[in-house]
Amino acid sequence: MAVSVANSRLIFEALKACDVKIFSALPETWLVHLIRMADEDPDTVLVRLAKEEEGIGISAGAHLAGVNSALLMQNHGFLASINAIVSLALLYKIPLLMLISYRGHMGEKDAWQTQGGMATEPILRALNIPIWHLTSATDVERRIRDAQTLALASLHPVAVLLSRELMWEE
Amino acid sequence: MLRQDALEEIYPEIQELIVVTIMGAVAVELYTIGHRHNFFYLEHAMGLASSMGLGIALAMPGHKVVVIDGDGSLLMNLGTLSTMARYQPENLLHIVFDNESLLSVGGFPTVTALGTDLAGIARASGVPQVREANTPGSLRDEVREALASNTLTTIISKVEAVGPKTFHMDLPLLENRFQFKRALEGIKKGKGE
Numbered sequence: 001m002a003v004s005v006a007n008s009r010l011i012f013e014a015l016k017a018c019d020v021k022i023f024s025a026l027p028e029t030w031l032v033h034l035i036r037m038a039d040e041d042p043d044t045v046l047v048r049l050a051k052e053e054e055g056i057g058i059s060a061g062a063h064l065a066g067v068n069s070a071l072l073m074q075n076h077g078f079l080a081s082i083n084a085i086v087s088l089a090l091l092y093k094i095p096l097l098m099l100i101s102y103r104g105h106m107g108e109k110d111a112w113q114t115q116g117g118m119a120t121e122p123i124l125r126a127l128n129i130p131i132w133h134l135t136s137a138t139d140v141e142r143r144i145r146d147a148q149t150l151a152l153a154s155l156h157p158v159a160v161l162l163s164r165e166l167m168w169e170e
Numbered sequence: 171m172l173r174q175d176a177l178e179e180i181y182p183e184i185q186e187l188i189v190v191t192i193m194g195a196v197a198v199e200l201y202t203i204g205h206r207h208n209f210f211y212l213e214h215a216m217g218l219a220s221s222m223g224l225g226i227a228l229a230m231p232g233h234k235v236v237v238i239d240g241d242g243s244l245l246m247n248l249g250t251l252s253t254m255a256r257y258q259p260e261n262l263l264h265i266v267f268d269n270e271s272l273l274s275v276g277g278f279p280t281v282t283a284l285g286t287d288l289a290g291i292a293r294a295s296g297v298p299q300v301r302e303a304n305t306p307g308s309l310r311d312e313v314r315e316a317l318a319s320n321t322l323t324t325i326i327s328k329v330e331a332v333g334p335k336t337f338h339m340d341l342p343l344l345e346n347r348f349q350f351k352r353a354l355e356g357i358k359k360g361k362g363e
Contacts, residue, residue: 022228045228048256050249057218061190061225064210064351066358069225087214088222092347 004169007137008033011099011162012041014144015070020097021045022062024055025072030101030167034072052077056084060094068148070097075104075120076113078159085127089157096157097148102133107164124159135163171305173267173329174199179306180265183313184236188226188354191238192219194274195333196267200238202334205341207353213343217247220254220264226354227259233357234261234317241268241282248291251324255296260320263313264297271331292324299323 012034015023023038024047025031038046049055055071062069073081078100089096103110104117124131130150132143144160151158177199189209191197197211212219223237244250244266254262270283282288292300299321303309309327316323 022225047224047228047253050252051247053218054221054224054247054250054253057215057221058225058228060218061222061227062229064222064347065226065229065354066351067229069229084215084218088212088218091214091343093344 002169003030003033004167005033007140007166008037010137010140011134011144012037014141015097015099016041016044017141018068018097018145018148020068020070020148022047022058022067022069023072024049024058024069026052026055026074026077028074028077028101028103030103030162031072031074034099038072051080053081053084056081056088056096059096060088060092063094068097070099072099074101075161076116079116079119079123082123082127085129085157090127093155094157095151095155097151098157098159100159100161101167102161102163105164120161127157129156130158132158132160133163134160135165137166140166171309171327171329172332173269174334176267176306176309176327176329177203179310180313183310183317187234187236187317188230188357189236189238190219190223190226192216192240192243194240194337196238196240198334198337198339201339201341207349208357210350211339211341211343211346216243217250219243220247220250223262223264224250224254224257224259227262228257230354230358231259231261234263235259236263236265239264239266241266241270241280241288242272244288245280245282245286248295251292251295251297254322254324255298258298258322260322262322263316264322264324265309265313266324266326267329268326269329269331273331273333274337277331289324289326292326297322297324301325302327304328
């Protein structure tokens with residue numbers, strides 16, 4: 001049982017194909033390979049955060065400076081960022097490409113993840129943030145590209161939920 | 171020192187640069203001294219002006235970025251100091267006006283009124299250059315020095331808890347957002363404001 005390196009690579013390459021240059025992240029088990037790839041790639045900048053809401057500010061700054069960025073966060077990091085999403089990204093029409101590891105959903109054994117898992121989608125919907133689920137390797141490139149296209153066209157955050165099926169090999 | 175006097179003193183040093191301020195009195199005062207399209211006033215999301223500044227500094231490494239922060243905002247996002255210190259962008263200057271008060275919402279004292287030392291926190295967070303400047307002239311000198319040094323700098327300036335009579339700005343926040351993005355495009359192309 002391990003985090004999928006192959007699918008992490010697919011996601012990372014799809015983001016690079018979208019010309020994403022800045023990644024902000026906080027470590028989370030499912031994201032370890034993605035974070036390492038963003039760190040090692042000479043064409044991308046990884047910003048390791050103290051708290052996820054900083055990433056909303058960094059992405060807002062990057063967008064206003066004309067550079068594409070993505071946020072790598074656990075769903076609890078998304079929950080910790082809600083005010084920043086509302087009072088910066090939504091208020092100022094900032095596109096955010098949020099890649100959210102969808103912990104606490106089907107198959108979750110860690111009790112402490114489960115409440116966040118159940119709250120994630122209802123809260124995204126309450127914020128009117130479009131959701132893409134990534135569940136299969138064949139969807140990754142197209143869905144990430146389409147998510148970014150919508151974010152940039154609508155000047156609005158979008159959420160790409162990274163599922164257990166994609167991220168965790170059994 | 172009055173923040174208004176301090177801003178007037180440093181205005182010539184920062185007017186050509188990319189500036190991000192927090193909301194409230196400091197935004198109104200800078201706007202009133204002379205709004206420019208390369209100034210962005212973050213009218214909400216307290217604490218994130220410095221994170222925005224970091225994002226811009228990383229996205230535009232060849233251009234100076236000045237963040238004008240406050241004690242209340244910085245206390246809401248102390249982790250920003252450690253994140254800035256981790257990357258140490260040499261083009262970022264972080265000025266904090268510490269009026270020991272949440273002035274815009276009724277003047278309740280912040281904990282800096284009781285001795286919490288923001289300069290000490292910045293130093294201990296690893297910000298490579300931390301200065302304190304409590305007169306307009308010394309602030310101007312520190313700003314000049316910091317900009318010339320190409321080193322991430324945090325300057326803490328104690329100011330009186332006095333603000334403008336009105337907080338009205340004739341600048342809808344989305345207008346500011348779009349004109350600021352255009353200004354940054356122009357700066358990237360070398361056209362200035």
